[in-house]
Amino acid sequence: MRFTSERRLDEGVLAREFTLGETPGTLWTPESDGPVPLVLMAHNNGMSKAEPRLVARAVHTASAGYAVTSVDAAGCGDRPRSAADERARAELRRALRDGEPADEAFEALVGPLVENAAPEWLTTLDALLELPGIGGPVGYSGWMALGIRLAAADPRIAAAGFFAGGFVPRAQREQAPRVRVPLLLLLQWDDEGNPRRRALDLFDAFGSEEKTLHANMGGHTGTPWFEVEDGDRFFGRHLR
Template identity: 50%
Template sequence: MYSLRFTTESSSNGVLERDFTVGDVPGVLWSPASDAADHAPLILMAHGGGNHKKHPAMSGRAQRLVAGCGFHVAVIDAPGHGDRPRTAHDEAEIAELFRARAAGEPEGPIVVRYNDHLAKRAVPEYQATLDALQELPEIGTDGPVGFWGINMGTAIGLPLVAIEPRITAAVFGQHWPDTLAEQAKQITIPIEFDLQWDDEHIPREAGLALFDAFASTEKTLHANAGKHKELPRFEADSAVRFFARHFGPAVTSPA
């Protein structure tokens, strides 16, 4: 079992940001700066493809969850992303993706294959990270745990949630069902799912098929007009309200 080691710490606007490592996996933990959040809910997040743990989407969502709800939020760099080195396999898959993109060929088959490979590596890393975070006295083992990941974050988070009983609510979206539908059938917790109606990479029917595969009795589909990278910013506020509804009091979104 790996222990968690904090490497840097800073605080701003009531949010404490601490970089950490679990083994050789780097991550970041955002928490309320006060002690009032002891044993508050923990939201694990996963970043999108080509991004990293402190991408603005991650820090922005964390700010909403910490400042608005008093939650703890943690992200780790996916394999081959952020501060982690790329393997020869990573380099080959990325080169193939860029080649297909330049040639105007479908990206889906490459992204699905590569994300599945990354998930097999990242899922045990997230479990080890959760183990280590729950050893912290301010988090502990008695608070609820959620998961939030879109795009590649769904590719990693969905198989994690399928096998991790500590996670009891999740936000997913924008991925193909190819390697995930069977695992989605194992998930019964509350789900919020984002889909772009005019996604140029993920056919509408594919996104709907993945949503339909979840066995959850409480699952909500948010379908918005727009292309793959045009997910409305207000969906972040909706996800925060989703977690607040299940884990805590109602939240007023920051201006």
């Protein structure tokens, strides 16, 4: 892991850019006298770690006393996309434009994104837990499909907050019963592209003994800011 820049933000948070192999990432850390828990904060479906809503969430969570990281895994952010990625994106755009069922196009795009991203996130987790000032346990926040993949496989993840705002591939739907950590699921009731029935069925499928569903009125990007604050309290119960 090589740190390439750092900035001290007004909130008392240190933001540092890093690279780990080909993976670029950002680490936000609070002022602290001892090790702090780590939250993995993932953006959705090929977006960027520099997306303003994600950065705002990360800074807020770091200022509450957590180390927070986000990375641009393969096919995300400014990283080159494979020819297969480009074909899958083109087919998805065509299906949506023509009003055709898009599930298989989403499957072809999102399934490989999840499988390619997961190893890079786990390698990043390994490296971050070796840094001074960062300790366990670990939380996860954000993209549900990737979160299911990670939480079902890695026992270091002790709590997860998922956004029910993206397509979840078949493989991750099948893995949902293996997610047994405390869970907070955020659902936008009127999400234009993600039927609420699918999110509710996934909520039923999760194997967690403690799972909470927060549903808010509004579209895909309308999650209220108070849910970020509730998310910090959720992590406070399970990572402190």
